[in-house]
Amino acid sequence: MAAIFTVDPRSGVPxxxxxxxxxxxxxxxxxxxxxxxxxxxxxxxxxxxxxxNTVARAYRDLEHDGVIDTSxxxxxxxxxxxxxxxxxxxxxxxxxxxxGDAVREAKTxxxxxxxxxxxxxxxxxxxxxxxxxx
Amino acid sequence: MTYAQVLRxxxxxxxxxxxxxxxxxxxxxxxxxxxxTFDVETTFGHHATKSVSSINLSGLLFFTGWVTIIFATxxxxxxxxxxxxxxxxxxxxxARGRLAFWYIALDFGAILVAYxxxxxxxxxALASFGLLKYVSVDGRTIPTLVIGLGxxxxxxxxxxxLSSWQRGGRGGMVIGLSWAAAFVLTSLAGATAGxxxxxxxxxxxxxxxxxxxxxxxxxTLSGYGAHASxxxxxxxxxxxxxxxxxxxxxxxxxxxxxxxWKRLEV
Amino acid sequence: MSSTYAIAIRDFTKRYGSxxxxxNLTLEVEPGSICGLLGPNGSGKTTTFKCLLNLARAxxxxxxxxxxxxxxxxxxxxxxxxxxxxxxxxxxxxDHLEFNRRSYRKYDAKRADELVNxxxxxxxxxxxxxxxxxxxxxxxxxxxxxxxxILVLDEPASGLDPVFQRVVLDLLIEAAAGGATILFSSxxxxxxxxAADRVAILKNGKLIVDGTVDSLKGSEKVVxxxxxxxxxxxxxxxxxxRVRRVERSGRILxxxxxxxxxxxxxxxxxxxxxxxxxxxxxxEDIFINAVGGEIPMIRGGE
Numbered sequence: 001m002a003a004i005f006t007v008d009p010r011s012g013v014p015x016x017x018x019x020x021x022x023x024x025x026x027x028x029x030x031x032x033x034x035x036x037x038x039x040x041x042x043x044x045x046x047x048x049x050x051x052x053n054t055v056a057r058a059y060r061d062l063e064h065d066g067v068i069d070t071s072x073x074x075x076x077x078x079x080x081x082x083x084x085x086x087x088x089x090x091x092x093x094x095x096x097x098x099x100g101d102a103v104r105e106a107k108t109x110x111x112x113x114x115x116x117x118x119x120x121x122x123x124x125x126x127x128x129x130x131x132x133x134x
Numbered sequence: 135m136t137y138a139q140v141l142r143x144x145x146x147x148x149x150x151x152x153x154x155x156x157x158x159x160x161x162x163x164x165x166x167x168x169x170x171t172f173d174v175e176t177t178f179g180h181h182a183t184k185s186v187s188s189i190n191l192s193g194l195l196f197f198t199g200w201v202t203i204i205f206a207t208x209x210x211x212x213x214x215x216x217x218x219x220x221x222x223x224x225x226x227x228x229a230r231g232r233l234a235f236w237y238i239a240l241d242f243g244a245i246l247v248a249y250x251x252x253x254x255x256x257x258x259a260l261a262s263f264g265l266l267k268y269v270s271v272d273g274r275t276i277p278t279l280v281i282g283l284g285x286x287x288x289x290x291x292x293x294x295x296l297s298s299w300q301r302g303g304r305g306g307m308v309i310g311l312s313w314a315a316a317f318v319l320t321s322l323a324g325a326t327a328g329x330x331x332x333x334x335x336x337x338x339x340x341x342x343x344x345x346x347x348x349x350x351x352x353x354t355l356s357g358y359g360a361h362a363s364x365x366x367x368x369x370x371x372x373x374x375x376x377x378x379x380x381x382x383x384x385x386x387x388x389x390x391x392x393x394x395w396k397r398l399e400v
Numbered sequence: 401m402s403s404t405y406a407i408a409i410r411d412f413t414k415r416y417g418s419x420x421x422x423x424n425l426t427l428e429v430e431p432g433s434i435c436g437l438l439g440p441n442g443s444g445k446t447t448t449f450k451c452l453l454n455l456a457r458a459x460x461x462x463x464x465x466x467x468x469x470x471x472x473x474x475x476x477x478x479x480x481x482x483x484x485x486x487x488x489x490x491x492x493x494x495d496h497l498e499f500n501r502r503s504y505r506k507y508d509a510k511r512a513d514e515l516v517n518x519x520x521x522x523x524x525x526x527x528x529x530x531x532x533x534x535x536x537x538x539x540x541x542x543x544x545x546x547x548x549x550i551l552v553l554d555e556p557a558s559g560l561d562p563v564f565q566r567v568v569l570d571l572l573i574e575a576a577a578g579g580a581t582i583l584f585s586s587x588x589x590x591x592x593x594x595a596a597d598r599v600a601i602l603k604n605g606k607l608i609v610d611g612t613v614d615s616l617k618g619s620e621k622v623v624x625x626x627x628x629x630x631x632x633x634x635x636x637x638x639x640x641x642r643v644r645r646v647e648r649s650g651r652i653l654x655x656x657x658x659x660x661x662x663x664x665x666x667x668x669x670x671x672x673x674x675x676x677x678x679x680x681x682x683x684e685d686i687f688i689n690a691v692g693g694e695i696p697m698i699r700g701g702e
Binding site for chain 3: 135137138141185219222224225226227228229232292399400
């Protein structure tokens with residue numbers, strides 16, 4: 001179970017945010033299926049060797065975002081709803097984060113907005129070839 | 135929470151028992167050799183007889199007293215021994231003063247055990263030579279017992295009081311210096327007793343008030359009751375005064391040791 | 401939310417004669433959290449622990465554990481692992497465990513056994529004959545075997561190999577997961593970064609950084625400006641209260657800021673750089689910037 005999540009303590013991004021993103025990504029990709037149980041706070045903290053309060057906070061936020069459900073005594077589970085809204089929101093969050101990083105990186109490299117958009121278009125063409133649906 | 139000290143004392147008593155027991159064994163073995171002859175002498179010099187008509191118990195208690203005094207001084211720096219790494223005992227759920235008190239109580243118990251053990255060995259040794267029936271008791275027996283233990287406790291208290299607040303590891307040095315100082319002082323007091331150097335003699339006898347050896351040397355022991363001691367002040371005459379002095383100083387020394395240890399900062 | 405801090409140090413000052421080892425330190429540790437105390441050697445970390453635990457007396461200030469000054473009874477729930485070994489070298493591990501069994505009400509023999517097996521230690525060997533790492537393991541076993549509510553550790557894994565350090569960290573995390581409060585000092589910034597909720601950095605006895613790891617990472621940033629020509633003089637940048645340190649090399653100017661990185665970025669933009677970027681720092685960078693004012697900078701040839 002632990003192999004699904006990795007976090008980088010040395011990153012400038014707070015660990016709990018990294019973890020939230022990891023879980024959402026797993027849900028979006030289907031690595032964590034609906035109704036599947038997440039590791040306990042203690043187990044995950046030990047596996048990742050991070051503070052248990054960090055894990056607890058991530059789980060709380062995930063519950064607040066509607067991605068997981070926590071019942072005392074039983075543990076934390078990915079929500080069963082599987083409704084399009086939940087998973088799409090999860091996916092959107094992940095994509096937003098990834099693309100946001102990419103744009104920021106492009107800007108740091110000194111690209112102008114127009115040039116960045118051009119290159120982005122090139123990549124869209126590359127990964128969504130004309131023939132493919134959606 | 136005094137477990138470490140219990141183990142320490144156990145080890146000390148074992149060593150003591152082995153050494154003293156070994157000595158006795160040698161004496162007994164030699165004594166039982168076919169051609170052995172021996173004189174039984176008490177320590178009280180001119181009152182002794184050289185025949186085996188009586189063996190004064192107080193003489194034996196003088197010996198056991200000294201052996202116990204040695205033991206008492208060796209174990210006396212038990213608080214100082216904790217001072218290197220004192221976090222171990224100072225982060226336990228027991229108050230420092232209470233812990234120090236129990237250390238001292240345990241030490242005292244060990245001193246009593248050492249004394250009893252030495253007496254028992256004497257009895258056994260005498261028994262092996264069939265001399266027990268000659269043992270006699272007189273007016274000096276009780277004083278020798280009480281002051282012997284008193285001196286052991288007094289010296290213990292002085293050493294605890296001097297060492298408990300010092301950095302760890304200093305205990306041995308304090309013990310060694312105290313032995314040297316005690317004997318030197320007693321000799322000086324005895325040497326100036328003739329009357330030629332009254333001022334110095336007064337000084338030395340005054341200092342001898344806190345000198346354990348002065349109370350248990352042959353200078354003093356021959357003067358119970360009637361005689362004053364050449365090495366102690368006139369005021370400290372008689373068994374009662376000397377008992378009060380030795381035991382009292384012992385208690386004061388222990389109290390100072392506890393107070394000093396409580397105030398220590400690491 | 402408990403209104404009592406597990407550990408509350410307020411206005412703590414410790415003087416040795418005329419030398420002030422710690423000045424006006426205020427540090428509050430929430431129950432169930434892990435607080436890492438960082439600082440160069442001699443910055444006052446050990447002094448703080450000693451005064452907290454009554455091993456030494458504070459010159460000024462209050463130190464409280466669970467709302468009250470430390471008393472003997474506190475040590476039923478609090479264990480201390482000092483930096484230098486305080487074990488009895490002439491006793492065995494078994495003796496030390498027995499010592500604990502007799503001293504504490506909450507001694508857990510099963511837990512002690514688990515830990516002895518985890519560290520693969522011999523019970524009958526004299527502690528003085530063990531390696532430094534094994535001695536640390538003994539100290540940790542003794543500390544954890546009474547299931548304390550509060551743990552205070554001074555450099556718990558110093559001089560130990562990385563595998564061992566990870567084991568120590570796991571023990572701390574496990575204890576915290578069980579609700580324990582942990583205050584520890586360490587030179588291993590990586591450890592603190594992973595395990596601590598909160599970080600406090602001491603330098604020369606003064607608190608110079610105090611905050612949660614997350615908020616520190618959020619506010620401590622480096623603003624990097626790249627110029628076309630040589631870096632211009634920026635008035636008052638180095639003395640700006642928001643800036644910890646300034647670095648200039650060729651056409652690059654870096655300002656390590658403790659807060660308001662956006663504001664500093666805007667200031668630098670006024671000097672018309674080619675590019676201004678705000679970048680994250682990890683805890684090690686934050687520490688070095690806060691503390692390493694006098695670190696010699698080794699430069700390659702120009």
